[in-house]
Amino acid sequence: MMELPKPGTRPWHAFYNPGVRPDFVPPRTTLTAMMAEAFAAHGPRVLIEYPGEEITYDQMKARAARAASALRAHGLVSGDRIALHLPNCPWHPVFFFAAMTAGLVVTHLSPLDAPEEIAHKLADSGARLVISLARPEFAEPLTAAAAHGPIPPVVQCPDGAETTVSDGAMAIEAFWAGHAGAEWQPVPVEPEDIALLQYTGGTTGRPKAAVLTHANIAAAVNIYREFLTGEVARQPGKHTLLYAPVFHILGLSTQLLRGFADGLTLHLRPRFDAGRALDDIETHGINILSGVPTMWIAILRQPGVEMRDLSSLEFIGSGGAPLPVEVYRKVCALTGLKLRGGWGMTETAPAGSNVPGGLPDDKLGTIGIPLPGLEIKIVDPADPARDLAPGEDGEMAIRGPNVTRTYWNRPEETAAAFHDGWFLTGDIAHMDTDGFLYLVDRKKDMILSGGFNVYPVMIEDAVHRYPGVSEAMAIGVPDAYRGESAKVFVVLSPGAQQFTLEQLQAFLADKLGRHEIPRALEFRDALPKTPVGKLDRKALRAEVGAEAALA
Structure with a gap:
């Protein structure tokens, strides 16, 4: 079997930024410890800008403390699951941080989920509470889901003009009444305690949850931070436009939590609109813009986009799906910047590979190089014990402290996903002699x-x-x-x-x-x-x- 090179000798290390440690080992820590550091370092700085509202790090800490106190007062104890049925809005980070503070486990319900999917995720996770919005497009799927199984109590939060609380639901004002001014007192947790049950597809057609611990997610965030050493994306006070859904692992880890840890100001938007994005870049002086390829395609299609002032942009990225090379070239020409990209999965929280800043011109189409602290190799899809040579197409396998160890209540699928400690990704790719990875196909039919x-x-x-x-x-x-x-x-x-x-x-x-x-x-x-x-x-x-x- 081909042996991996010793730390510090892998070919892709030559493409890391100066200061990035090739032998980096993420600290084994918790999200609450990471939160404490960010709140202490960036207290008065604006964390969230949302249309009509600004929230500083200090104010987010106070809201998370109030919500955590209310969660505990309503009988939720360490290890209990709560479901967040929320889009990109301030209530998401409030309750995500509150859940971590209270020692709870979050599971995400996508606003795109059909009622049957909602019912399945709630039953499978054992969620004891749902946090949602007091808007019809959020209330109606929850009501419809009740036809497919029991729904736990629902707390509804205001967002926009239509904020009618549904029959049987509790308004946030009632839920956290009496908890204003609560101290931020995190419940003690260990790095291996579960933080998130993040659902992804199952081979049976039913979504399954990747179990992500505090250590998994904190490691992923710190791996990205290490890789971005010396770059503008890590400079406190920089402005980033956040469209990637924070209920998705990409938006949660790479933008919300990573930006929070680095002291960025996050301009949170509930849905992508290309014209509004261009306005925001000009109005707010956006420095960092990352999203999925469809976002960049829509921006390129905007009439007169070449006349817009994009000079504030200093870092741009794309992820979540393969980026066509032609789109890459057009975005680079429009912005004067190299568009960064990468690869990851729900199961890797989602750290995997990323395109370095000094991407050579002959590497177009790559999904980048393995991030520091991770190991990626290509194996024979039919025999994962056999490692393949550079240039050979095979299945990507990954291991690292960010990788899930199990699927929730799915022992057979867990066993099938691992070989000798390596997670088998289901993605077919090859690695060149410099360590750059190229996706070829998908073993799974996703x-x-x-x-x-x-x-x-x-x-x-x-x-x-x-x-x-x-x-x-x-x-x-x-x-x-x-x-x-x-x-x-x-x-x-x-x-x-x-x-x-x-x-x-x-x-x-x-x-x-x-x-x-x-x-x-x-x-x-x-x-x-x-x-x-x-x-x-x-x-x-x-x-x-x-x-x-x-x-």
Whole structure:
């Protein structure tokens, strides 16, 4: 078996910034210890700017203390789970930090989740409380989820003009009444205590939760900080525009928590709007802008974008999905900056690889080099005990202090995900002789749509419930805006009538998240199958690719 080089001798270390320690070992610490350091270092500085509101580090500490006191007063004890059903708004960091302060475990409910998904995550995690918004688009999915299973008590927070508290829910004003002025007194936790149950797709079609400890997340944050040594992205007081969803591990770790630890001012926005983003850059003097590739595509499409004042930008990045090289070139030309990118997973919190600042021109298309403190290698997908040589395509394997050790209540899937202490990512890639990584394909059938993971099995399960559907298969197809979107192929039962894409989308609206809804539909007389009779998604992708090449 190929041995990894000793620390300090790996080829990619030559591309680290001056001052980055090749033998870096993240401190084994907790998020509450990290919070204490940031609150002490940056107290009067503005942490969050949200339309109509500014919150300093001191004020965030006071709000987190008040919310933590209320959580404990309502009977929540160390290790209990609470669910945050929140978009990018100040209530998210308030309750995330409050949960850490109270020794609780957070699980995220995406605002894109369908009611069935919400019910599954609540039941699977054992959440005892839900924090949400007093707005119809958040209240209605929770109400609908009750048809699929019991829903724990819900606390609703105001955000915007429509703030009507639902029947049976508790308003935040009542929830934390009497706790103003509470001291920030974190409940003692250990680095190996669970901080987050972050859901990702399961092989059965049901989402499963990666168990992320305080040590996992703190390590990921500190790994990014080490890699960015000497860069503007780590300078206290710099302004970053935060569009990446903080209920997603990318937005949570790389932007909210990393920016918080470094003393940045985070201009938090609930949803991306390219025109508003350009206005914010000019108005607030934004220095740092990172997001998914679809964000950059939308900005490039804005009329007159080449005339906008982007001179305040000093650091730009893209993640969550592969970035087309042509988009990279256009963004670099527009901003005069090199667009940074990387790779990571929910299971790695999500530290993995990143593009260094001095990216050589012959490395375009790379997802970067392994971050300090991590080991990444390429193994034979059929035999993970066999390491592959530079240039050979295989499955990426990773190990480090940020990597989850287990899936929540999924011992079989946990066992299948590891080999000899290495996490098997399911991503097919190769590493060149300098240590730069290049994604080639995905071993798993995941679709990456607008930075979100979409799992075909879940789509197929839902489509099969449409009357008259005999067989269904979903694959990802190129989408100029989202990168990929789901297309579903359907075989009808004898005598069944065809239906439109719009009819199918309406039927799936309460069964799938908005990012999972198919964007294209095709009827076929038959779908490709393997010799043993299983539907063959790989063969279907090949057929569709061949058809596209001939078009």
